[in-house]
Amino acid sequence: MNTWVILGAIVALVLMRLRKPSMLTWAAAWWVAMFAIVRYGFTVPVPISVVKLYMGLITAGLVAYVLTDEERIEQVCQPVLAFMTQKRFQLPLLATMLAIPALFAWSIYAGMTRDPQAPAFARTVHPAPPDEITVHDNTVSIGTADNPYRALEETDPEAFGARLANGREVYYANCFYCHGDIMAGEGMYAHALNPIPTSFQDPGTIAMLREAFLFWRIAKGAPGLPEEGGPWASAMPAWESFLTEEEMWNVVLFLYEFTGHRPRAVEEHH
Numbered sequence: 001m002n003t004w005v006i007l008g009a010i011v012a013l014v015l016m017r018l019r020k021p022s023m024l025t026w027a028a029a030w031w032v033a034m035f036a037i038v039r040y041g042f043t044v045p046v047p048i049s050v051v052k053l054y055m056g057l058i059t060a061g062l063v064a065y066v067l068t069d070e071e072r073i074e075q076v077c078q079p080v081l082a083f084m085t086q087k088r089f090q091l092p093l094l095a096t097m098l099a100i101p102a103l104f105a106w107s108i109y110a111g112m113t114r115d116p117q118a119p120a121f122a123r124t125v126h127p128a129p130p131d132e133i134t135v136h137d138n139t140v141s142i143g144t145a146d147n148p149y150r151a152l153e154e155t156d157p158e159a160f161g162a163r164l165a166n167g168r169e170v171y172y173a174n175c176f177y178c179h180g181d182i183m184a185g186e187g188m189y190a191h192a193l194n195p196i197p198t199s200f201q202d203p204g205t206i207a208m209l210r211e212a213f214l215f216w217r218i219a220k221g222a223p224g225l226p227e228e229g230g231p232w233a234s235a236m237p238a239w240e241s242f243l244t245e246e247e248m249w250n251v252v253l254f255l256y257e258f259t260g261h262r263p264r265a266v267e268e269h270h
């Protein structure tokens with residue numbers, strides 16, 4: 001809530017009440033005050049379609065209020081009639097008659113001339129990784145390394161399960177904001193980002209990558225992307241600053257487990 005706007009609108013309406021305005025001024029003031037509250041009274045921006053809907057309802061309410069009493073109808077019609085018929089209003093009347101079509105023309109013109117869109121750049125989504133990277137003083141050769149804990153899936157399902165549980169924790173503490181609850185790239189921040197966070201459900205992503213590739217992307221994030229991958233403005237953080245190596249390998253296990261994809265094997269690479 002934007003307290004100042006709402007307080008301001010209320011104070012303005014109370015002050016107006018004390019001055020006993022004509023029915024037309026009163027209705028106009030209510031309309032403006034309600035518009036100010038709906039449009040600017042909330043810190044979260046209200047979509048323009050919702051504003052229009054509310055203003056439609058408020059307008060209908062005010063019209064109904066005026067129409068239910070002959071005296072009120074009179075009070076509203078009088079100044080309007082006077083404006084249209086009395087000689088002293090001739091010039092303002094002419095100006096109004098010209099302004100109305102001009103406003104229409106302007107709004108149509110404004111609607112037709114859109115801001116130019118930034119051109120779409122083609123970019124390499126999966127650029128070639130570096131041969132090796134250094135993470136927490138350890139050298140990992142991306143070309144040949146496998147997930148050091150993948151073998152547990154066969155040899156020690158219990159230990160593997162514990163790693164998956166840790167990977168799940170890491171994911172829901174750090175990654176779901178962008179990559180989403182169900183890993184479809186639908187996190188709450190996703191719509192603000194370009195490129196959008198990868199949907200791991202998409203068969204074109206982790207299903208065709210090796211685990212070491214993911215490890216590289218997670219550890220080094222957008223800052224670690226090679227030049228050729230550009231122009232990039234990826235928001236993917238470099239997680240080596242926040243996670244241990246084990247946590248990063250564990251979250252990789254969890255990405256595959258959750259989506260049901262299998263990583264591309266090291267052998268295929270050669």
Ligand code: HEC
Pocket residue numbers: 125126170171174175176177178179189193195196197198204205206214217218221222234235236237239251
């Ligand atoms: C601030 C938003 C954000 C967060 C948080 C985030 N990511 Fe990302 N991530 C992205 C974006 C955007 C991309 C796509 C652009 C790119 O590849 O850099 C991406 C790409 C990736 C990729 C590359 C996928 C591919 O197909 O190449 C992986 C893997 C990944 N993220 C894993 C993670 C993991 C694991 C976490 C949590 C530890 C995480 N991300 C947290 C924004 C985020």
